[in-house]
Amino acid sequence: MSIPPTRAGSSDDTPREPLEGFGEDFSTLSVHAGEARQKPGDSITDPIFCASTYTFTDTQAVIDYIEQNQTREEYGRYGNPGERVVERKLAALEGAEDAVLYSSGMAAMVGLLMTKLSACDEVIFFDECYHRSREFCTKHLSRFGVVTRQVRACDYEAMEAAINPHTKLLVSESPTNPHMSCVDLERFAQIGREYKVETLIDATLATPYNLRPISAGIDYVLHSATKYLGGHNDLLAGVVIGEKDKLEPVRKLRGIMGAINGPQNVYLLSRGLKTFELRMQRHNENGQRVAEFLENHPRIERVLYPGLPSHPYHEIAQETMRGFGGLITFFVKDADWRETANIVDAVKIPRIAPSLGGVESLIEQPLVMSYYQCTPEERREFGIHDNMIRLSCGIENSEDLIADLKQALQR
Amino acid sequence: MQFRTRAIHVGNERCPTTGAVVPPIHVASTFVQPGAGDWGEFDYSRSGNPTRKALETTLASLEGGSGALAFASGMAATHCVTAMLRSGDHIVAGSDIYGGSYRLFHKVANRAGVTISLVDTTNPTNLAAAITPATKLVWIETPGNPRMSITDIAACAEIAHEHGVLLGVDSTFATPVLTRPLELGADIVMHSATKYLGGHSDLMGGALVMRDSVLRDELYFVQNATGAIMGPLECFLCSRGLKTLELRVREQSRTALALAEWLKSHAQVTRVLYSGLPDHPGHEVAKKQMAGGFGAMLTFELNGDFQQTKQFVQSTKLFQLAVSLGAVESLIEQPASMSHASYDPADRAKHGITDGLIRLSVGLEALEDLQADLQQSFETIN
Numbered sequence: 001m002s003i004p005p006t007r008a009g010s011s012d013d014t015p016r017e018p019l020e021g022f023g024e025d026f027s028t029l030s031v032h033a034g035e036a037r038q039k040p041g042d043s044i045t046d047p048i049f050c051a052s053t054y055t056f057t058d059t060q061a062v063i064d065y066i067e068q069n070q071t072r073e074e075y076g077r078y079g080n081p082g083e084r085v086v087e088r089k090l091a092a093l094e095g096a097e098d099a100v101l102y103s104s105g106m107a108a109m110v111g112l113l114m115t116k117l118s119a120c121d122e123v124i125f126f127d128e129c130y131h132r133s134r135e136f137c138t139k140h141l142s143r144f145g146v147v148t149r150q151v152r153a154c155d156y157e158a159m160e161a162a163i164n165p166h167t168k169l170l171v172s173e174s175p176t177n178p179h180m181s182c183v184d185l186e187r188f189a190q191i192g193r194e195y196k197v198e199t200l201i202d203a204t205l206a207t208p209y210n211l212r213p214i215s216a217g218i219d220y221v222l223h224s225a226t227k228y229l230g231g232h233n234d235l236l237a238g239v240v241i242g243e244k245d246k247l248e249p250v251r252k253l254r255g256i257m258g259a260i261n262g263p264q265n266v267y268l269l270s271r272g273l274k275t276f277e278l279r280m281q282r283h284n285e286n287g288q289r290v291a292e293f294l295e296n297h298p299r300i301e302r303v304l305y306p307g308l309p310s311h312p313y314h315e316i317a318q319e320t321m322r323g324f325g326g327l328i329t330f331f332v333k334d335a336d337w338r339e340t341a342n343i344v345d346a347v348k349i350p351r352i353a354p355s356l357g358g359v360e361s362l363i364e365q366p367l368v369m370s371y372y373q374c375t376p377e378e379r380r381e382f383g384i385h386d387n388m389i390r391l392s393c394g395i396e397n398s399e400d401l402i403a404d405l406k407q408a409l410q411r
Numbered sequence: 412m413q414f415r416t417r418a419i420h421v422g423n424e425r426c427p428t429t430g431a432v433v434p435p436i437h438v439a440s441t442f443v444q445p446g447a448g449d450w451g452e453f454d455y456s457r458s459g460n461p462t463r464k465a466l467e468t469t470l471a472s473l474e475g476g477s478g479a480l481a482f483a484s485g486m487a488a489t490h491c492v493t494a495m496l497r498s499g500d501h502i503v504a505g506s507d508i509y510g511g512s513y514r515l516f517h518k519v520a521n522r523a524g525v526t527i528s529l530v531d532t533t534n535p536t537n538l539a540a541a542i543t544p545a546t547k548l549v550w551i552e553t554p555g556n557p558r559m560s561i562t563d564i565a566a567c568a569e570i571a572h573e574h575g576v577l578l579g580v581d582s583t584f585a586t587p588v589l590t591r592p593l594e595l596g597a598d599i600v601m602h603s604a605t606k607y608l609g610g611h612s613d614l615m616g617g618a619l620v621m622r623d624s625v626l627r628d629e630l631y632f633v634q635n636a637t638g639a640i641m642g643p644l645e646c647f648l649c650s651r652g653l654k655t656l657e658l659r660v661r662e663q664s665r666t667a668l669a670l671a672e673w674l675k676s677h678a679q680v681t682r683v684l685y686s687g688l689p690d691h692p693g694h695e696v697a698k699k700q701m702a703g704g705f706g707a708m709l710t711f712e713l714n715g716d717f718q719q720t721k722q723f724v725q726s727t728k729l730f731q732l733a734v735s736l737g738a739v740e741s742l743i744e745q746p747a748s749m750s751h752a753s754y755d756p757a758d759r760a761k762h763g764i765t766d767g768l769i770r771l772s773v774g775l776e777a778l779e780d781l782q783a784d785l786q787q788s789f790e791t792i793n
Contacts, residue, residue, distance in 0.1 A: 026777075028729070031740055031775055031776055044731060044733055044735075044738070232433070233432045233433050271611050271613065271648075274775065275658065275659060275739065278655060278658040278775070351425060353432055358432070359654045360433075362432070395419070395655070395658065396415055397416045
């Protein structure tokens with residue numbers, strides 16, 4: 001499957017698209033899609049609307065708004081002009097109809113799950129999904145009578161076997177984090193269609209530049225926009241993307257639960273998207289080069305990166321992805337957790353921090369960063385090894401990153 | 412570390428208090444002092460601000476200078492340089508400079524008794540002829556605006572320094588990605604940070620970067636005394652923009668070169684002014700002092716009159732009609748009626764700013780889309 005051409009979002013409130021009659025190049029969409037050609041105050045960029053509420057000229061205007069179901073702003077929790085611009089832009093980049101923006105990736109996940117699942121409903125996860133997403137289901141949605149089933153990542157037969165008449169949603173990431181397993185999206189979507197169960201792919205690590213789940217038949221795409229979409233490690237946001245009708249109840253529930261994003265944050269996200277293609281090209285290039293360097297280094301036992309022929313999902317990744325992003329997981333040969341930590345401490349350019357996808361490279365040892373409180377058995381279950389390092393390659397010069405890793409590994 | 416890595420890391424140290432990977436935005440106007448008469452690093456935000464300092468540190472690194480100063484606008488930065496001069500001092504400036512600099516020199520700096528001569532600096536010997544014993548500053552812009560003329564920075568530095576005169580270079584169009592004037596001998600490099608440095612059409616700012624720390628201190632004194640500093644939110648946005656500066660400028664330059672080549676062969680175009688074209692008079696110098704691209708500004712002359720040119724710039728759909736430049740969005744304008752309207756008509760004519768000139772700021776959109784947009788605009792002119 002090649003990357004299909006993108007198309008602009010088409011919600012009713014879309015102002016005149018600036019791209020009519022033009023090709024739909026990714027970079028052109030990143031800069032212009034979703035924005036009105038002529039903006040308030042004739043500004044070249046969208047103004048940041050900080051208003052918490054929106055005024056009506058008189059009582060009749062309020063009545064008209066309600067009776068005629070007019071498209072306009074009302075109260076900040078229900079929508080903001082800047083938020084709508086970013087939603088349209090993200091939908092266009094994903095080749096989808098609509099997008100609903102949240103204050104974080106987890107808020108987006110929770111918003112979708114809460115909309116789609118009721119008591120006695122069931123959800124099935126591939127077990128390499130973000131542990132906080134699964135934890136939300138097993139520990140919290142369970143309180144409301146929702147049943148969560150987990151099957152091995154990419155075990156499609158196990159997933160089919162777990163489906164029953166109560167199943168409402170199939171969930172996976174692709175690639176998964178930190179194992180970088182890549183889902184056969186068409187097969188995943190096909191299972192959903194066959195059993196009339198909706199499908200959700202968290203494509204945060206891939207981004208719409210590298211992977212297009214919607215065109216493979218997936219119902220919902222989710223991103224932690226904190227990562228590559230925002231791209232500068234300076235905002236938190238999440239988004240659910242899909243068909244407008246299906247997202248309508250999701251949007252309504254967001255308005256009730258209130259996990260919306262602030263106007264300044266939304267502006268930074270929109271601004272970050274303007275350089276999205278350039279950044280992704282560089283992340284892809286750096287990821288591939290650094291992964292190749294690590295794989296050939298004598299101190300490295302194994303590298304998990306879908307762009308490497310040694311990766312178990314290399315073939316499906318090559319068929320479905322334009323590039324493989326900046327995230328690399330690798331294992332240090334014959335190293336215990338402390339020796340592994342020494343390498344993390346010795347690098348100079350990547351900083352030790354959770355998160356990924358920003359211009360600055362980040363590094364972490366999953367054992368320490370996210371699974372420190374877990375028992376060894378739990379870590380084994382999650383596939384977290386003592387000698388595992390996760391590196392998020394930023395957009396620095398790849399030679400600088402490689403030289404830095406080289407000196408850290410020489411110690 | 413290489414340029415791109417420095418653009419991301421130098422000046423952006425992790426926050427020592429919280430570990431934040433992006434330094435916080437310090438909006439404070441004032442800073443609590445350790446004791447009466449005992450001053451901390453920052454006292455009052457006009458004199459210094461941590462967010463501004465971070466940006467200045469990055470800029471100094473990217474330009475290879477000893478220090479940088481961030482201003483409220485490019486004009487505030489240029490004004491700071493002229494405010495350092497004294498009554499009776501003389502400036503020699505290039506004739507292909509931004510209209511706002513022309514206005515500052517001729518209509519503001521002159522009030523303080525500073526005199527000004529404009530010369531065509533594409534031939535550096537003109538410079539030597541114009542320098543007098545009163546000359547204190549040579550001010551050049553390369554590529555020039557709007558004719559994209561190229562001035563040999565190293566040659567100008569040599570002449571200026573022979574006469575004990577400072578060389579200032581407005582390097583807004585080139586950016587430190589392509590040209591680093593201080594490495595070529597200039598004393599001051601100036602940027603309208605509103606353009607490529609910020610890069611997203613969403614901040615106003617200016618910058619000066621100095622080779623020598625004594626000169627930096629002298630200009631800092633003027634900046635602090637006159638107060639036209641860049642605000643902390645703008646500093647943050649500018650620092651954020653710098654992180655993708657190299658990617659943006661290289662990509663935009665590639666697109667501009669392809670557009671210039673296409674326009675050159677277009678029947679409705681009488682000439683294209685772009686230093687990346689081999690027949691441009693500054694091509695050889697540009698090849699020498701611009702590395703990896705010739706910039707993303709290009710000017711061409713439509714085979715048409717003032718009205719037709721006006722119609723052309725109003726007919727594009729992707730190129731938006733606006734002054735300013737250097738951002739992700741492509742812009743179009745007619746210098747005669749817009750960016751250079753502040754030139755006297757006689758000076759406009761003298762400096763080759765004809766009615767048919769059209770200036771493009773090439774953004775990050777796809778080449779095919781931009782080319783199709785210009786083509787449909789050509790088709791409206793018949």
